[in-house]
Structure formats: C-alpha cells, structure tokens
Amino acid sequence: MIQEKEKQKPNIIVFFTDQQRWDTTGVHDNPLGLTPNYDRMAQNGTHVYNSFTCQPVCGPARSCLQTGMYATQSGCYRNGISLPEGSKTLAHYFREHGFRTGYIGKWHLAGQDPVPESERGGYEYWLASNVLEYSSDAYDTVMYNNEMKAVKLPGYRVDAVTDAAIRYIDDNQNDPFFLFVSYLEPHHQNHLDNYPAPLGYNRQNIGNWMPPDLAALGGSAAQHLPGYYGMVRKLDEALGRLMDSLRSLNLLENTIILFTSDHGNHFKTRNAEYKRSCHDSSIRVPTALVGPGFNGGGRIHELVSLIDLPPTLLDAAGIPVPAQMQGHSILPLCRKSGPDTDWDKEIFVQISEDKVARAIRTERWKYSVTAKERNGWHDSGSDVYEEEFLYDLHADPYELDNLIGVEWYQQITEQLRERLLQRMERAGETRPVINASPVRTSAIDRRVEIHELRDHTINWKYQQ
Structure with a gap:
C-alpha cells in the first residue's frame, strides 16, 4: 500500500532557462519558429501568458524561486550572496514528503565553486556549478558532483546538461522525484560578451524578425540576436528530448514540467548591460506547465510572478504551502472558468545591483x-x-x-x-x-x- 501510494505522487521537473525573453516563443507571436516544443506544451498544458520575474538579476531571482520569499526577505538581494544557513528551499519540502531531489546546472546561490554540501539548498543529487558561465564554455562543460569533483561533460553545453538530466530520470524512475535543471542559455558567455549558439544555429536567424523595442532602441541586438535565437532553438530541442525520455519510460503522464526563466534581456537598450531594469524586456518571461493538474489548463491571463511558482509546485504535489512563502499557487487559476477577481491586479518587482x-x-x-x-x-x-x-x-x-x-x-x-x-x-x-x-x-x-x-x-x- 505504501509503495502504491508513493507511485501516485507526480514527478516534478523544473526546466529553468537564463535570461530568456517571453517573446522568443511562438505562443507569444515570435514568427521564427524557434520553440515548437514549448508552444505545444503551452497549448496542451497551462500557458501563463503574463509571467514576470520578481527580481531581474540571476542570484536574487533564483533565491525567490528556491525559497518562495522575496529577495529582501531571504537576504539574497544581489549576486554574490549565499543562501543563509538554515534557509528552507523547495528541495527540503519535497524531501520531507518522500521525493528524491536533484539539481543539475547553474546554482548561483553559494559563495564558492565547487559548492559544499552545506550550500546546496538541501538537494541530494548534485551536478552543478555555482556560476556556470565561469566554469564552462559553449563546448567545454564542467560542473561538480556530490564529492565536489570536476566532471567534464561532452557536447554543446545545453546537450550536456540535458544528457545529465535524462540520466538522472532514468536512474530514479521508480521513485517520485523533484529535479531542477538549470541551464545557462540563452545568457551571454561573460568573458567574451557573446551568445555562442551551436555551430550553424545562428546563421538561420541573421536579418530576421526583431522585437519592436529592440528595433526602435538598437542596443546590441543586431550583433547578439542571431546567437541568442540559436540558443533558444537549442533549448527547445532539449525540452523535446527531455519529454521524449519521459515518454519512453512511461513517466510523462505522471510528471509535472514547469518551464520558466529567471529574467529577460533588453540587449543594452535600457542601460549598459542586459537585464537590471523595470521594463518588460527585463522582467517578462515565458512560463508554462504541463502534467497532472495542468493539462488542459488553457491560457492564464492573470499577472503571475516568479514568487508564485514555488507554492504552485508544492500545491500540485499535495504538499502544504508554508506560511513564509509570499506568493500564491496558480492551481486555482487553472480550474476556473473566468477571471479570478481575488487575484492580485499587479506584480511587484525589486531591482538591485546597478x-x-x-x-x-x-x-x-x-x-x-x-x-x-x-x-x-x-x-x-x-x-x-x-x-x-x-x-x-x-x-x-x-x-x-x-x-x-x-x-x-x-x-x-x-x-x-x-x-x-x-x-x-x-x-x-x-x-x-x-x-x-x-x-x-x-x-x-x-x-x-x-x-x-x-x-x-x-x-x-x-x-x-
């Protein structure tokens, strides 16, 4: 009986991208056909049409998603601040309720690389780098395992991270699991200030459609969009591969997948870098969910914040939402037949660093x-x-x-x-x-x- 009950728990996968604008997707009218897998996921599951970060900076946004608290409450209001000792993350809550937990990819919530166990937010399986853009390059992926040893993975970085995620799923298919897969793409490669797409992927997007804000303001868009779009296309292929692996293992119907990003990208149009501003180009992100509780949820038009996603995942897994989480589960929005008049009519954003x-x-x-x-x-x-x-x-x-x-x-x-x-x-x-x-x-x-x-x-x- 206990084993049968355990099997009924849904698996949870977070497919987390870095610096991805909402309008890179077909369901947001991008005409380039970059995201067929995401578009299908949004159409068959639940599409959070108006989705926004609560902090357009990498580390702070991640702290919000891990803890369910605003960055000023967790203390991680800028990059370079570790999660305080004793912080409870999604991993802790899922582990307490019988889930295996794994983290693969970029962390950005510790003070060092390799990340010691005490700074991993409670995740059991670990294959990650604190700042992946510094430990790796497009075709030179290096992350660190549970023993803090460097692991070099073959292939383009998106493929390398996806391969690791598929191996984790295969190894844990008999137990309910919570897997957080955190990609660096389509973030720029810091030491080169470029967007290194897989070879050949950037050529298909040269001279094609440009979002109106970038067309009007310029910035670095003409130089960087081809590579950026190539990275987005590769990420979508990775999403398709991940879903195919679940399908082949008969896990797809009992797995919740959340696709979202930490913030957007304004391509140096609003200030001298890429994201730290209040504009939609910085704060609006693609978000969709599929799986138990979200299939057939349609398009949600209410304004949803990144801070709402941690309670949503716990709620979907049947885990009580802790009082300290400051967002609200969107599951009720998936089950309604009209606008929710009780839902907040605005989203709140904190901006730091610059x-x-x-x-x-x-x-x-x-x-x-x-x-x-x-x-x-x-x-x-x-x-x-x-x-x-x-x-x-x-x-x-x-x-x-x-x-x-x-x-x-x-x-x-x-x-x-x-x-x-x-x-x-x-x-x-x-x-x-x-x-x-x-x-x-x-x-x-x-x-x-x-x-x-x-x-x-x-x-x-x-x-x-």
Whole structure:
C-alpha cells in the first residue's frame, strides 16, 4: 500500500532557462519558429501568458524561486550572496514528503565553486556549478558532483546538461522525484560578451524578425540576436528530448514540467548591460506547465510572478504551502472558468545591483521608482525613492514614451504610488517615502480620459 501510494505522487521537473525573453516563443507571436516544443506544451498544458520575474538579476531571482520569499526577505538581494544557513528551499519540502531531489546546472546561490554540501539548498543529487558561465564554455562543460569533483561533460553545453538530466530520470524512475535543471542559455558567455549558439544555429536567424523595442532602441541586438535565437532553438530541442525520455519510460503522464526563466534581456537598450531594469524586456518571461493538474489548463491571463511558482509546485504535489512563502499557487487559476477577481491586479518587482529600485506592473500600467542616494550593491532598500518611469502599456506596449511627471497622468500616478507602497509593505519592507516627479507637459497629445481613470479606480478598489 505504501509503495502504491508513493507511485501516485507526480514527478516534478523544473526546466529553468537564463535570461530568456517571453517573446522568443511562438505562443507569444515570435514568427521564427524557434520553440515548437514549448508552444505545444503551452497549448496542451497551462500557458501563463503574463509571467514576470520578481527580481531581474540571476542570484536574487533564483533565491525567490528556491525559497518562495522575496529577495529582501531571504537576504539574497544581489549576486554574490549565499543562501543563509538554515534557509528552507523547495528541495527540503519535497524531501520531507518522500521525493528524491536533484539539481543539475547553474546554482548561483553559494559563495564558492565547487559548492559544499552545506550550500546546496538541501538537494541530494548534485551536478552543478555555482556560476556556470565561469566554469564552462559553449563546448567545454564542467560542473561538480556530490564529492565536489570536476566532471567534464561532452557536447554543446545545453546537450550536456540535458544528457545529465535524462540520466538522472532514468536512474530514479521508480521513485517520485523533484529535479531542477538549470541551464545557462540563452545568457551571454561573460568573458567574451557573446551568445555562442551551436555551430550553424545562428546563421538561420541573421536579418530576421526583431522585437519592436529592440528595433526602435538598437542596443546590441543586431550583433547578439542571431546567437541568442540559436540558443533558444537549442533549448527547445532539449525540452523535446527531455519529454521524449519521459515518454519512453512511461513517466510523462505522471510528471509535472514547469518551464520558466529567471529574467529577460533588453540587449543594452535600457542601460549598459542586459537585464537590471523595470521594463518588460527585463522582467517578462515565458512560463508554462504541463502534467497532472495542468493539462488542459488553457491560457492564464492573470499577472503571475516568479514568487508564485514555488507554492504552485508544492500545491500540485499535495504538499502544504508554508506560511513564509509570499506568493500564491496558480492551481486555482487553472480550474476556473473566468477571471479570478481575488487575484492580485499587479506584480511587484525589486531591482538591485546597478541601482536600488522598485516597480509594479498592472495589466495597463508600469510604475517604477529609484533610490538615487543608494548603492544597489551595498543597499537592499531605501527609506526614500524618486519616481523614475511611468508607461501606459495599452498605448505604448514597448515602453518607448516615459510619462512620469506628465500633468495629465498625475491622478493615475498617485494611485500607482500608493499601490507600490502597499506592495512593498506586503513584501516585508518598511514603508518608505516616494518623492513625486516634477510636473511637466508632454509633446505628445495623450491623456487619461475620465472614464478610463474611473474604471481603473473601481477595479483597484474592488481588488482591496
């Protein structure tokens, strides 16, 4: 009886990519055909159409996904900070409920490489590097095993990591398992500042479609998109291989697969690097789930944060969601027949390292503030912020016209300011002061009409 009950538990696999924009996928209207496996997964399972990170930096985003807490709560508000001793991760919760646990790929939550057992977040099986972009290259994959010994894996890096994941699945097919597979791609190779796709994969994308924000702003997109797209295509092939291995072992129907990414990529259009900004190019990511509880879930239009995914995975496995997790399971959204009026109407984003900033994104609006007197490497937050960005995403979906301070938008700005303050408090931050931007006129004759402001206010009050 006990063995039969154990077999009924679903396996869980997290397929985690690094720095992948949402609009690399066909279900988000990318016309290049890069992601047929992901697209099929989203169409047959549950597609989280409006999915966002809660921290557009590698380490902090990973801390949120492992602990279910905002980065300022876990203490990992920037890269280079290890998970504090005693932190409970997804691995701990799954192990407590009879799952085997494994981690393969990039970790970025320890203080050294190889990562000692005490800094592995409770995972039993380990084949990983703390900072994979430093221990490996596109065709030189080196990670470290449970004994902290270097293991060189053959093939292009995506294939090498996928091969390791398939071996783990095969070795653990008789027990329920939680496997976290963390790819580096389509992140750039740091020491070369390039996007090394498999040989030949970048040529198919030269001169092809470019997202409108990159077409308008330039950045490094013309140089880097071909390689970036080639990496995305290779990742999608890896997803297909992983699902084929599950199918061949008769595990596919009882395995939940979550595909998501830590943050996006703005290709140096918003600042001097790739991700640390409030813009959708930095914070919007592809997310889909398939398997028990998610098959036939359709397209979810509610705004979902990375912070919501840890409780979702536990909920789907029948594990109680701990009180310290700050997100909400999306399983109820998969079972509904219409919009969920109780779901949060905005997502909250913390931004660190090159600045200390906070933002909210609603279905229509983007509002962001920054702490000008703070250093994002040394400071996790501030008691004073200045308004920096306001975008009307209905009129300006690619965030090309910053409306902060424009006189016609003062009422909506006041409402968004209060909503941001409330979200900061809910995340465990002390309520700061946000100084309003000086009022200015706009050269563009655009304004919020009375009925739009009234409808927006009603919707927000209904949420409360």
